[in-house]
Amino acid sequence: MPLTKQYNEILTLAAAITEGVPNNVSNLSNVSAILFENLKDVNWAGFYIAGEQNGEEWLFLGPFQGRPACTSIKRGKGVCGTAMAERRSVVVENVLEFPGHIACDERSRSEIVVPVFRGDELFGVMDVDSGKFGRFGEDDREGLEALAELVGRILL
Ligand code: SME
16 A cells, blocks of 8 residues: 555655754654654654574663653563564554553553564664554555664664
C-alpha cells in the first residue's frame, strides 16, 4: 500500500533535517522530535540502540521525546526486546495484555516497535507509545518501517 500523506510528510521532513548531518545522535534526536510533534495521541517516541553487556545482548536508551524511560532492555524482554529478538515490527493494541510489557510510562496503552537495520545488522529499534488503545495500525507500521529504512541508510 502507498504511504499515507502524513507519513510521506514525515519522511520528507526527516530526509531534509538529516541531510548532510554526520552524527547519529543529532539525527536520531530530530527524527524522534518529528514523530513526537507530528503524530497524534503519542506520549513517547524514540530509539533504543543495540549493545552488549556481560556477553549478553541488550537495548540501551537512545534519543527520544517523552517522559524519562527505562535505560536498558534485555533481548527478548518487553515489546522492544521482542522486536529485537524477532527482527520484525511488533504492534501492540493493548500493552496491558502483552506478556512482559515494560511500563516506562504508565499512561501508555498501545505501542509500536520497528527494528532499525544498518545493512544486515540490527542497529536498534524505533519505539512509539500512545495513551490510547489500538492507536497504531497497518498505515503506521508501513510508515514507520519506511522511516526506519531511511534512518538505517543515514546511520554512521
Ligand atoms: N514499553 C516498552 C519499553 C520502552 S518504553 O515504552 C519507552 C517495552 O515493553 O519494550
